[in-house]
Amino acid sequence: MRQMNRKILSKIFLSTIYLSTFTFGGGYVIVTLLKKKFVDELHWIDQQEMLDLVAIAQSSPGAIAVNGAIVVGYKLAGLPGVFCAVLGAVIPPFVILTVISFCYNAFKNNHMIQAMLNGMTAGVGAVILSVVYDMGSDVVKQKDPLLLLLMAASFVAAYFYHVNVIYIILAAALAGICRTIIRKLRNEA
Incomplete structure (x- = not known):
């Protein structure tokens, strides 16, 4: 059992350090990579669990x-999994930002660096679009009218009316709580 636990912990650490090293463009990019690693490749988590874990990570x-590394690490190996996942997720940006901060003056006016960053911006946009498609298609596949309504209303509120994401998350959480309470009351009756 101990050997298996070490194997899982090392796999969590190595996976998150690898993903964190090559994830550019913000946290939502790593969500797709976490899904590909832990759901598609390793089959340690199923698709629905990943959506739930992402929802927890987003709302924290x-x-x-x-946050994504924390919830995945905890799901897979408890507190030692959290520790390994957080270390793996934090070390690469810490090292990269430390190095970049020492070289900032050389980078800020370098046209090659600027061109590289512009290219990375386009790639990051595509990856974020992939996350939206993956998560949205999973909601659509459930064919749940409330979830579809929440998804559409959230998009309209954020995109057209510029409603703060915090309010959208709180409203969606409230809708989920109300739905759960109503279902529980119906089951008891």
Whole structure:
């Protein structure tokens, strides 16, 4: 059992350090990569669990990449999994930002660096679009009218009316709580 636990912990650490090293563009990019690694490749988590874990990570304060690593690490191996996942998620940005901060003056006016960053911006947009498609198609596949309504209303509120994301998350959470309470009351009756 101990050997298996070490194997899982090392796999969590190595996976999150790898993903964090090559994830550019913010936390939502790592969500797709976490899904590909832990759902599609390793089959440690199923699709619905991943959506639930992402929802928890999004609704918690802090960086989504670290929050995502925390919830995945905890799901897979408890507190030792959290520790390994957080270390793996935090070390690469810490090292990269430390190095970049020492070289900032050389980078800020370098046209090659600027061109590289512009290219990365386009790639990050595509990855974020992929996350939206993956998560949205999973909601659509459930054919749940409330979830579809929440998804559409959230999009309209954020995109057209510029409603703060915090209010959208709180409203969706409230809708989920109300739905759960109503279902529980119906089952008891």
